[in-house]
Amino acid sequence: MYRQQILDHYRNPRNYGELSDATFSHTGENPSCGDEITVDVVLNENEAIERIAFSGDGCAISQAAASMLTSELTGMTLNELQELDRDDVLDLLGVEVTPMRIKCAVLAEKVAQDGAKIYHGELDELEQTTIEG
Amino acid sequence: MATHEQTSPLDVAVLREEFPVLGRHVGGDVTAPGEGADDDQPLVYLDNAATSQTPRAVVEAMTDYYYSYNANVHRGIHHLSQEASVAYEEAHDRVAEFIGADGREEIVFTKNTTEAENLIAYAWGLEELGPGDKVVMTQMEHHASLVTWQQIAKRTGADVEYIRVTEDGHLDMDHAREAIDENTQMVSFVHISNALGTVNPVEELVDQAHEVGAYAFVDGAQSVPNRSVDVGAMDADFFSFSGHKLCGPTGIGVLYGKAEILEEIQPYLYGGDMIRSVTYEDSTWEELPWKFEAGTPPIAEAVGLTAALDFLDDVGMERIQAHEEALTAYAYDRLTEFDDVTVYGPPGDNRGGLVGFNLEGVHAHDLSSICNDHAVAIRAGDHCTQPLHDTLGAAASARASFYLYNTRDEVDALVEAVDNARQLFA
Numbered sequence: 001m002y003r004q005q006i007l008d009h010y011r012n013p014r015n016y017g018e019l020s021d022a023t024f025s026h027t028g029e030n031p032s033c034g035d036e037i038t039v040d041v042v043l044n045e046n047e048a049i050e051r052i053a054f055s056g057d058g059c060a061i062s063q064a065a066a067s068m069l070t071s072e073l074t075g076m077t078l079n080e081l082q083e084l085d086r087d088d089v090l091d092l093l094g095v096e097v098t099p100m101r102i103k104c105a106v107l108a109e110k111v112a113q114d115g116a117k118i119y120h121g122e123l124d125e126l127e128q129t130t131i132e133g
Numbered sequence: 134m135a136t137h138e139q140t141s142p143l144d145v146a147v148l149r150e151e152f153p154v155l156g157r158h159v160g161g162d163v164t165a166p167g168e169g170a171d172d173d174q175p176l177v178y179l180d181n182a183a184t185s186q187t188p189r190a191v192v193e194a195m196t197d198y199y200y201s202y203n204a205n206v207h208r209g210i211h212h213l214s215q216e217a218s219v220a221y222e223e224a225h226d227r228v229a230e231f232i233g234a235d236g237r238e239e240i241v242f243t244k245n246t247t248e249a250e251n252l253i254a255y256a257w258g259l260e261e262l263g264p265g266d267k268v269v270m271t272q273m274e275h276h277a278s279l280v281t282w283q284q285i286a287k288r289t290g291a292d293v294e295y296i297r298v299t300e301d302g303h304l305d306m307d308h309a310r311e312a313i314d315e316n317t318q319m320v321s322f323v324h325i326s327n328a329l330g331t332v333n334p335v336e337e338l339v340d341q342a343h344e345v346g347a348y349a350f351v352d353g354a355q356s357v358p359n360r361s362v363d364v365g366a367m368d369a370d371f372f373s374f375s376g377h378k379l380c381g382p383t384g385i386g387v388l389y390g391k392a393e394i395l396e397e398i399q400p401y402l403y404g405g406d407m408i409r410s411v412t413y414e415d416s417t418w419e420e421l422p423w424k425f426e427a428g429t430p431p432i433a434e435a436v437g438l439t440a441a442l443d444f445l446d447d448v449g450m451e452r453i454q455a456h457e458e459a460l461t462a463y464a465y466d467r468l469t470e471f472d473d474v475t476v477y478g479p480p481g482d483n484r485g486g487l488v489g490f491n492l493e494g495v496h497a498h499d500l501s502s503i504c505n506d507h508a509v510a511i512r513a514g515d516h517c518t519q520p521l522h523d524t525l526g527a528a529a530s531a532r533a534s535f536y537l538y539n540t541r542d543e544v545d546a547l548v549e550a551v552d553n554a555r556q557l558f559a
């Protein structure tokens with residue numbers, strides 16, 4: 001699993017940080033690992049993602065996936081975001097992720113999607129995103 | 134293995150033959166259980182604190198039960214049922230003998246350690262605790278007791294207090310003396326910590342509990358597997374452990390309770406097998422221990438547990454303890470050679486057979502994954518001690534845990550895998 005590309009994104013995460021002008025922001029965790037990720041999104045007038053950032057910490061798989069995914073999401077509309085599934089993230093990672101680690105890989109995607117749903121009023125604001133093992 | 138044989142009191146090579154799974158290769162597809170063509174690395178199994186492997190004698194005893202005397206217990210008077218009943222009941226005697234209890238009336242079979250804790254928490258705690266009462270635990274409690282007593286305390290209005298853990302992983306015994314006060318009704322603590330490896334001063338804590346008139350519940354999940362335990366000598370009121378951590382099967386655990394205390398406690402589960410007489414209006418209970426064993430019990434598992442205890446006694450508990458202490462000390466020394474590895478728990482060799490550790494800059498799950506790439510099975514996570522990990526300032530840790538069949542070569546394989554992780558992430 002620990003190919004150079006993954007380790008590179010883990011060491012030098014892209015889009016790491018916070019956006020003070022975020023249109024919405026959402027946090028989620030993977031309690032079994034202690035991975036935690038917050039995603040901040042700035043939308044343009046077409047509900048497309050203009051800028052995106054993530055913060056938090058956790059294992060290399062969760063952080064690398066967040067780094068790669070956020071790079072991919074820039075320019076996407078929220079509808080397109082909702083259409084992503086876990087295979088899209090696994091394809092991005094480009095390595096075989098063992099079954100017990102898939103929840104680490106998909107955390108950032110789920111946080112971004114739940115954040116967008118809350119923004120659209122489709123999910124309760126108090127809803128915490130958790131990925132259970 | 135040569136170096137190993139110089140230090141171990143056990144003939145490990147011969148013992149390993151009794152555990153077929155130790156000959157396995159791993160590394161391929163995990164969605165189909167069992168060894169497949171793409172499994173090509175010899176397994177190094179260092180997750181024994183979670184569950185131990187099972188020797189032939191245990192599997193064979195259970196197979197023999199299913200093949201030749203499988204029947205329900207207690208209520209049958211036909212031949213097979215009598216055989217099964219005798220074996221099931223005698224399993225209680227065997228456990229009593231193994232841990233120094235007075236007899237079968239003090240041994241209740243449960244599903245596991247967790248259920249043993251819950252049994253007393255519900256049957257005694259929910260009835261007897263109230264506002265002003267206190268349950269004292271330790272900061273190193275496993276969730277099995279921590280969550281159980283925490284929730285029972287919430288429901289009854291009782292307080293909970295946790296004895297602090299010192300920097301070097303021991304219990305702060307000054308704090309214990311303060312915490313265990315006249316309001317304390319229950320002191321519930323781990324004999325050996327599954328995260329730190331600390332061996333707690335059981336007698337001292339039991340004495341302190343008794344001085345204030347409280348009960349002492351000792352969680353022996355990590356001690357019974359690797360040392361000789363005498364519940365009578367430690368004077369514990371309750372004691373628990375699981376079959377699957379000492380070469381036995383899953384699905385069976387043990388609650389020990391002093392007979393005179395168990396007599397006074399009402400049943401926890403109601404139903405068949407635990408009653409003496411039933412009318413539409415009321416019921417009376419069977420004798421100990423049956424009044425706490427409602428419904429069809431884990432019969433095959435009790436047979437397996439008996440075989441596991443026989444196996445351990447044949448090997449010798451003193452020798453198992455010496456073997457584990459030597460391996461653990463070796464692992465501790467090797468891991469602490471790395472500047473960027475933090476090993477948790479007390480230094481020295483008075484430890485349970487496990488080492489919890491972290492590698493700087495590498496999440497424990499990544500470390501465990503990399504070990505798995507080397508076919509080294511270790512655990513990563515909070516090991517059901519989340520509050521303890523909060524006090525350690527680590528969300529998770531890696532843990533290698535040993536048993537009678539592990540070798541120094543396997544510790545070397547672990548160290549090599551950890552070193553590989555260091556280089557990958559450097």
Ligand SMILES: Cc1ncc(COP(=O)(O)O)c(C=O)c1O
Pocket residue numbers: 182183245246247248275277323325326327352354355375386517
């Ligand atoms: C100290 C301790 N207590 C309790 C348990 C719970 O055991 P079980 O899961 O068999 O109930 C464990 C094992 O995970 C343990 O290490």
